[in-house]
Amino acid sequence: MVDTTHLLKIYFIVPYPHGEAPSQRFRFEQYYAALSARGFTFYTSPFLDHDTWHILYKPGHTLKKIMGIARGFGRRCLDLLRVLGYDFVFIHREASPIGPPIFEWLISKILRKKIIYDFDDAIWLSNTSTHNQIAAALKWHGKVASICRWSWRISCGNDYLADYARRYNDRVVVNPTTIDTEHLHNQVKDQHTDRIVIGWTGTHSTAQYLDHIIPILMRLEQQYDFIFMVISNRELKTNLRSMRYRHWNKETEIADLLQFNIGLMPLTDDPWARGKCGFKALQYMSLGIPALVSPVGVNLKIVDAHDNGMICATDADWEHAIVTYLADADQRIRAGRAARQKIEAQYSVMSNTPNFIALFS
Numbered sequence: 130m131v132d133t134t135h136l137l138k139i140y141f142i143v144p145y146p147h148g149e150a151p152s153q154r155f156r157f158e159q160y161y162a163a164l165s166a167r168g169f170t171f172y173t174s175p176f177l178d179h180d181t182w183h184i185l186y187k188p189g190h191t192l193k194k195i196m197g198i199a200r201g202f203g204r205r206c207l208d209l210l211r212v213l214g215y216d217f218v219f220i221h222r223e224a225s226p227i228g229p230p231i232f233e234w235l236i237s238k239i240l241r242k243k244i245i246y247d248f249d250d251a252i253w254l255s256n257t258s259t260h261n262q263i264a265a266a267l268k269w270h271g272k273v274a275s276i277c278r279w280s281w282r283i284s285c286g287n288d289y290l291a292d293y294a295r296r297y298n299d300r301v302v303v304n305p306t307t308i309d310t311e312h313l314h315n316q317v318k319d320q321h322t323d324r325i326v327i328g329w330t331g332t333h334s335t336a337q338y339l340d341h342i343i344p345i346l347m348r349l350e351q352q353y354d355f356i357f358m359v360i361s362n363r364e365l366k367t368n369l370r371s372m373r374y375r376h377w378n379k380e381t382e383i384a385d386l387l388q389f390n391i392g393l394m395p396l397t398d399d400p401w402a403r404g405k406c407g408f409k410a411l412q413y414m415s416l417g418i419p420a421l422v423s424p425v426g427v428n429l430k431i432v433d434a435h436d437n438g439m440i441c442a443t444d445a446d447w448e449h450a451i452v453t454y455l456a457d458a459d460q461r462i463r464a465g466r467a468a469r470q471k472i473e474a475q476y477s478v479m480s481n482t483p484n485f486i487a488l489f490s
Contacts, residue, residue: 137489139164139171140215142208142224142232146179148379151408152249153221155306156286159313159478160485167486172215174208176201176225186362201225205232212242217281217489219245222252223272230272237279245488246276246294249286249306251404253293284488286406287427304484305427306406308415310469310477317417317469318387320461325355327451328389328418330377330409333363338395338402338423343367345447353455360385389418390461391454395447396423407431411476414438414468419461421450431476437468 143153164171177185181197184190205224209232212218224232236242253273277283277297284304285291294301308314327346329339336359346357350371357371360382364374375385386392392413396402403426410420410431420438422428432438439450454461474480 137169137217138215139169139217139219139489140208140212141171141173141219141221142176142205143173143221144176144223144226146175146177146182147173149179149182152306155308155408156247156249156304157219157221157485159307159309160482163478163482163486169489172211174204174211176204198227208232209235209240212236212240216243217245218242219247219488220276220280221247222250223276227267227269229269230275233272233276233279243281244276244279245282245284246280247284247304248273248290249404249406251290251293251401254401254404282488287404287430289403289426302484302488304488305476305481306408306411307476307478307481308411308472310415310473311479314383314412314415314472316383316387318390318465320390320417320458320465322390325353325390325455326358326388327355327391327393327455328358328360328386328413329393330360330386330412333361333365336361336363336365338397339365339393341444342393342395342447343369345444345451346371349448349451349455353452355455358388383416386412386416386418389413389416391451392418392420394420394422394428395441396425396428398423398425402426410438411472414465415472415477417465417469419454419464419468421447421454431471433467433471437464437471 145153148154177197178200181194184193202225218236220233237244253270255270274297277294280298283294283298283301285294285301286306288303291301291303346369355371356373357369358373358375359365360375360377362377394409405426407427410422410428413420414437420432421441422432424440424442432440434440441447441450
């Protein structure tokens with residue numbers, strides 16, 4: 130129970146502007162209303178402002194990016210003064226995207242504030258790609274262990290991440306990424322459509338996971354009439370004649386996802402992928418769309434094979450699962466209904482609100 134004799138105050142230190150990044154939207158921003166309703170007050174301080182966020186992953190703009198990062202460090206210096214009047218400091222991923230954990234150390238050791246540390250990826254690993262080689266060199270991945278040690282409580286997106294955090298701190302809570310099934314993902318796919326849409330959504334950096342799916346779809350499109358829709362921030366280049374690209378847009382996100390009859394979430398089984406929180410599958414399933422997933426990490430906990438989706442370990446599994454759902458609308462409907470029920474019961478904002486609020490008790 131919250132002690133209402135003292136209205137608790139939470140200072141959120143986060144990487145990105147409000148409402149922009151999925152990790153923030155679906156891990157804690159959608160609980161702001163619940164916090165307010167329970168008498169909490171809070172303030173959110175992003176490292177990146179909107180101007181910098183909108184150019185960060187675009188080529189060029191080097192000077193503007195440097196200036197935006199400098200402004201972020203300036204905000205963090207002001208945060209050290211502002212947090213003095215707050216009971217908890219909730220840090221999502223890290224206080225600054227580059228460099229050592231100086232701000233976290235000062236907040237914990239000098240200012241003696243209770244840090245609630247939240248992460249939803251295996252961010253202690255160096256996940257270097259051609260898109261982030263320079264940034265990866267400045268990341269200082271080893272700081273995750275230090276922040277875990279200094280934290281009052283740790284909020285992790287799945288058991289794999291929680292097991293890592295428990296090496297350094299025993300006050301760890303599994304706080305899954307959740308879906309707002311009342312106000313956002315509040316519709317269910319009509320599976321009686323003239324043409325079946327197999328879909329995938331994600332950023333350009335995760336499109337690599339589609340590499341072994343593309344040849345399967347290429348074979349299947351010789352026999353079946355379907356659309357393969359990709360919703361992303363960058364167009365995927367393939368020879369699939371069935372492929373349609375839709376640029377990701379927060380305003381049309383739900384309507385775009387509702388075009389899918391079947392949702393794909395392939396992964397490679399490696400330490401980085403094991404840290405993922407199944408967000409694609411959660412989105413598909415919340416909308417009554419069966420999810421086909423790789424047997425990696427939390428996917429095995431979210432998807433119940435042959436009930437609300439299918440687990441696909443081999444190319445033959447993927448082909449069988451896709452063909453099964455392509456051919457049978459009734460199976461898609463049954464799986465979609467069960468998927469929606471699973472999300473409402475275990476991965477919705479409503480079901481997880483007590484767990485989230487308990488982080489501050």
